[in-house]
Amino acid sequence: MTNRPLPAPLTDGLQLPLIVAPMFLVSGVDLVAAACLNGAIGAVPSLNARSPDILESWLADLTTRLDGARGAGRPAAPWAVNLVVHSTNKRLAPDLDLCVKYRAPLIITALGGPKAVVDTVHSYGGLVFADVNTPAYARKAAESGVDGLVLVCSGAGGHTGQMTAPAFVASVRSFFDGIIVVAGGLTSGQHLRAVQAMGADLGYMGTRFIATDESLAQPDYKQMVVDSQFSDIICTNAITGAYANKLRPSLVAAGLDPDNLKARSKFDMTTAAEDQKAWRDLWSAGHSVEQVKAIRSTAEAIADIGRDYDAVLAAEMNDPWRRVRQATGQVLKKATA
Numbered sequence: 001m002t003n004r005p006l007p008a009p010l011t012d013g014l015q016l017p018l019i020v021a022p023m024f025l026v027s028g029v030d031l032v033a034a035a036c037l038n039g040a041i042g043a044v045p046s047l048n049a050r051s052p053d054i055l056e057s058w059l060a061d062l063t064t065r066l067d068g069a070r071g072a073g074r075p076a077a078p079w080a081v082n083l084v085v086h087s088t089n090k091r092l093a094p095d096l097d098l099c100v101k102y103r104a105p106l107i108i109t110a111l112g113g114p115k116a117v118v119d120t121v122h123s124y125g126g127l128v129f130a131d132v133n134t135p136a137y138a139r140k141a142a143e144s145g146v147d148g149l150v151l152v153c154s155g156a157g158g159h160t161g162q163m164t165a166p167a168f169v170a171s172v173r174s175f176f177d178g179i180i181v182v183a184g185g186l187t188s189g190q191h192l193r194a195v196q197a198m199g200a201d202l203g204y205m206g207t208r209f210i211a212t213d214e215s216l217a218q219p220d221y222k223q224m225v226v227d228s229q230f231s232d233i234i235c236t237n238a239i240t241g242a243y244a245n246k247l248r249p250s251l252v253a254a255g256l257d258p259d260n261l262k263a264r265s266k267f268d269m270t271t272a273a274e275d276q277k278a279w280r281d282l283w284s285a286g287h288s289v290e291q292v293k294a295i296r297s298t299a300e301a302i303a304d305i306g307r308d309y310d311a312v313l314a315a316e317m318n319d320p321w322r323r324v325r326q327a328t329g330q331v332l333k334k335a336t337a
Contacts, residue, residue, distance in 0.1 A: 015039025157286030189308025
């Protein structure tokens with residue numbers, strides 16, 4: 001069970017060990033602000049804004065909303081920007097400059113090594129977490145000086161991993177003493193407590209927040225998430241060149257045959273922002289899609305997760321296994337006395 005304190009930039013206003021994941025074509029200012037104002041870290045991919053100018057308007061809007069809430073006495077959790085650090089992302093430098101200007105509390109890097117941003121973000125007191133999907137990538141990211149690692153496990157929506165959460169956490173915790181975040185299949189407070197029991201610090205949830213009022217997702221996308229089952233998820237590298245979990249019905253609706261997709265051997269983000277129109281109907285979701293039952297507000301979703309989490313904490317005090325283990329401990333003490 002993790003009991004490490006979180007670093008100061010993350011604790012102000014944080015009421016649950018939860019990051020509402022940055023999702024391509026889903027996360028925007030409304031979703032991030034709603035997450036932060038309800039006690040979770042909200043994150044936005046910089047490339048969801050189709051230009052640096054639009055990104056700046058988003059960050060200005062977001063900071064104004066959150067600062068205003070704090071000024072009125074309402075707590076607000078930190079916010080994060082997700083930066084693609086792959087060499088083909090030509091937006092990295094200007095987007096990073098904006099993160100510095102607005103002093104983003106947390107930067108989450110993806111699809112490449114985080115070294116290029118660590119010193120810059122640390123210079124103003126920000127934190128850097130890196131998305132990783134193997135222990136080898138986790139080790140490289142740790143060596144670059146990141147503050148945390150987001151373990152993209154099997155079941156994560158969008159770009160995904162292949163390793164189960166318990167195995168991945170155990171592997172990474174053996175060499176990394178920083179913050180560990182688990183991504184993949186999480187929807188509830190029980191899940192948040194479970195990843196903490198594994199040795200992680202925070203949980204990432206994305207799929208549950210696609211079907212929220214504040215999400216940028218198209219109405220049909222939100223409804224498809226509500227209607228879909230695990231069997232509707234397909235893992236393919238045919239869309240971006242990196243393996244991602246996609247909604248099979250969305251591929252069919254776009255005129256593709258999910259069972260005969262041509263694999264792409266090369267990942268390329270050169271035109272990601274411009275390609276939003278081409279990708280906008282090829283929708284992502286994770287293995288937790290079956291747990292999403294309705295389109296709700298972000299506040300309602302987080303409140304439910306909080307109630308789940310509180311119930312787990314309360315139940316732990318009366319867990320029968322606690323009594324079994326306590327009794328076992330007393331027997332062992334007598335036997336070895």
